[in-house]
Amino acid sequence: MSLVLKLALIGHVLSGLLALIFYYAMIPNLIGKNLQPNFLKRLSLAGLVTLLFSWILAGYYYTQYYGQSVKPIIKSGQLPWAHSILMETKEHIFLFLPFLGLVLAAACLSSKSDIDKDETLRKALAKLAFVVVALGTAVTIFGVVISGAAK
């Protein structure tokens, strides 16, 4: 594997994990009593940027290397389902995340948002942030199993 591909692989994992930290940090801020709108704006923007970065790097690694070099090893190995179930699911639910991140950023950054007045809106945003964290965690665990299956 070339250095660029290694950096893309490592970069997509690190930026994805950073995104999860940002979205996880949004949840207590949204459901707690001490709402900090500016902090939420920064977290939602940082989450979106790191998710997009992870998307681009993961896409580069997946389209340039995984299909030709990793997939055949997994499919002929002891855990072929690591590709046919986990990787297939991972690569597609991963596509949801940037759009969910865009929604969270739009809600936190919009000047017309009633985020500081509407508790129902904050709770709905917290649930969505939790879904991003849950899907991101699932995608991360799938990635660990897929890496293990390729060895």
Next chain:
Amino acid sequence: MINATVLSAIITIIYITAITVAADLYPPLKEFLANVFSHHWIGKSITAILIFAIFTGLFLVLKPKTKPSFLLNLLTAVSILATLVILTFFTWESSR
């Protein structure tokens, strides 16, 4: 602004789920995406971005009056359901 992005995200996630299942059940669709966009995953990504952008523009003009919290909860439910559909589909396909 919020309603437009939430509604567009709901449509985009339904589209991603539908094209994922359809492209696996109908190989010519997967080949078409791969031929046009160099890889089926890039094809799904780019068309999803286009759908999101088009519907966001449309809903910004239409200005739907629905409560944002209701739409956000709907998006949460659609995201969970779409994930389960994709996981179930690939589990079923793997066991065929």
